[in-house]
Amino acid sequence: MDCIFCKIIAGEIPAKVVLRDDDVVAIEDVNPQAPTHLLVMPVRHVSNIDEMSPGTDGALMAKLIATAARLGREHGRDGYRLVINTGPDGGQTVDHTHVHVLAGRHLTWPPG
Ligand code: 5GP
Ligand code: ZN
Numbered sequence: 001m002d003c004i005f006c007k008i009i010a011g012e013i014p015a016k017v018v019l020r021d022d023d024v025v026a027i028e029d030v031n032p033q034a035p036t037h038l039l040v041m042p043v044r045h046v047s048n049i050d051e052m053s054p055g056t057d058g059a060l061m062a063k064l065i066a067t068a069a070r071l072g073r074e075h076g077r078d079g080y081r082l083v084i085n086t087g088p089d090g091g092q093t094v095d096h097t098h099v100h101v102l103a104g105r106h107l108t109w110p111p112g
Helices: 004-009 054-075
Strands: 017-020 024-028 036-042 081-083 099-103
Touching (some): 004 036, 036 054, 054 081, 054 099
Antiparallel strands (some): 024 036, 036 099, 081 099
16 A cells, blocks of 8 residues: 555655554654644544444544643643644645644744
């Protein structure tokens, strides 16, 4: 499968891995938009959040969010932002579900 995040998880493409267990991996974004910009993703390939359902993937969905929130707390100063871009209009450019963790500066709203 031609998925850049699967290749990173498999160790075929280098990345700065900040956390890894059997279910989730967190890496530093190669093009950071904040002092801390991490990507938390499932080890298993899932294209986007629309392909996950609470019935079958509830535990994994919860773990993705909980892990991202913990990293945001650990790296943030006074808050952080979690983002899940989904589909072309949502700005998703890598089709492997990932939660952006942005922290370390004041983030404006709304995003573009
Ligand atoms: P999306 O646009 O799909 O929400 O987010 C994809 C993110 O992956 C972008 O922020 C982009 O900078 C990051 N990214 C794309 N390719 C690579 C890569 O090869 N390594 C790392 N570490 N991040 C990547
Ligand atoms: Zn993948």
